[in-house]
Amino acid sequence: MIIESLLDTDLYKFSMMQVVLHHYPAAQVEYRFKCRNPGIDLVPYIDEIRGELDALCQLRFSVEELDYLRAMRFIKSDFVDFLGLFQLNAKYVTIAPAEAGNGEIEIRIKGPWLHTILFEVPLLAIVNEVYFRNTQPDHDFAEGRRRLQAKIALLRDTPGYEHCRIADYGTRRRFSRLWHEEVLAALRDGLGTQLAGTSNVWYAQKLGLTPLGTLAHEYLQAHQALGPRLRDSQVAALEAWAKEYRGDLGIALSDVYGLDAFLRDFDMYFCKLFDGARHDSGDPFDWGERMLAHYRANRVDPRSKVLVFSDGLDIPKVMQLYEHFRGRCLLAFGVGTNLSNDTGPVPLNIVIKMVRCNGQPVAKLSDSPGKNMCEDEAYVTYLRQVFGIPATQG
Structure with missing residues (x-):
């Protein structure tokens, strides 16, 4: 089972x-x-x-x-x-x-x-x-363990990245349930506070990790049929979320209609109301720069807001993004398949x-x-x- x-x-x-x-x-x-x-x-x-x-x-x-x-x-x-x-x-x-x-x-x-x-x-x-x-x-996990330990060492031992934290987002594309648990235990033991948590609620409970997550694309997509009119569907989805959580779970997803459309709807009210935004498609460096500029244009200090990166990341890409945006905003990184299914096979x-x-x-x-x-x-x-x-x- x-x-x-x-x-x-x-x-x-x-x-x-x-x-x-x-x-x-x-x-x-x-x-x-x-x-x-x-x-x-x-x-x-x-x-x-x-x-x-x-x-x-x-x-x-x-x-x-x-x-x-x-x-x-x-x-x-x-x-x-x-x-x-x-x-x-x-x-x-x-x-x-x-x-x-x-x-x-x-x-x-x-x-x-x-x-x-x-x-x-x-x-x-x-x-x-x-x-x-x-x-x-008859898969041999020795290569997966070698790759995993190299990733842990790269993030943990590189000077200047002591405060760079990652989270596991790998449930849906994991190699197996048992391998996923082994990966999370190794990350917890090897990274310590540099592991922010996991999106997986079961393993968060079992391994004493922080469960992480807010909303996904389906939530905003559904509002195309649930909202008042199509053009206002993104706003309606964000409003309903704010009504339910009253300021909690405040990370908005920015790529259901592309960044241009998101920024048109993500006005000063939402800039101040939500804690930050999550990137999941397109160039992450361009996305981050545009988000920071958008916050400044709406008289919000970007250093008080979180940019969450979660699109096809590996540890080197996480470190590049951290280096580029560090000190300019709060940062979070979700790494999925590269952690939970990097054992050799595609x-x-x-x-x-x-x-x-x-x-x-x-x-x-x-x-x-x-x-x-x-x-x-x-x-x-x-x-x-x-x-x-x-x-x-x-």
Whole structure:
């Protein structure tokens, strides 16, 4: 059994789920899986993935897990009470070979947002582990351990980086559950305070780490169907978040419509209200410079704000960004696949993205072409027009 706890997921799934419970309990959504690696044949593993899905849907939150969540300052008691009754249901998930017959598989999740939001991260972890335990049955982790210790030493022992801290964001694309735990234990023991925490709630509880996370792309995408009008959907999403958390969990995500559109909406009110912003596509140095300039233009001292970098980072890139922006703002770095799946074999680049909400298409138009997913090209064209996004973006 790959997933042993419903806490084995990213914290932002719970923070978003609480907003869904309180503000959008009737919302209906649809998610779709995609493997971005060419030539990967996942069809032989469909039955095994389904078996792991069925096991996932037998899990319930334990009393200890609920108490752990209840102790978080931003988690409300009625949400924990709801989780005490919660169980995932496999009827919302379909897994089948792609119609193209090219080895790709179709995974679709369709149902109430409140009852499907927790599928994404464990399902991706399941696909990863099933694939690697079949294609690398006798894998030797010696190379992974060597690489991991080199990364720890580079960050820990390089003069001038004593205050550079990283967090683990690697759950969804990890090589395996046991390897992920070994990585986190090594990071904790090797980096000490330079490990800020992990996005994985289960391992945060097990290993005494800080759980980290705020919101993801799906939250802002859903507001394309939930908000008052499309042009105001980004503002509506940020307003709803602020209403729920009253200043807590104040990191805004900047790349659902690209940085230009984000900065148009992220006015002085939001600059002062939110603690900072997270980068997840496009050039990180350019993004950071523009964010600092935007804060200054809105009469906010950038040194009081957090820039979170989380797009495909490795330790050398973290150190380059730290050196470039240190002293000019507060900094945070989330490292994912390069920590949890760097053992030799090429990692899978797999995602599950929301494609519909309340029967309407939703989309992300990020600053990195190739990251976008939408099943309705006419809607994407309309979205670009509404937000003034050039056709060359995304």
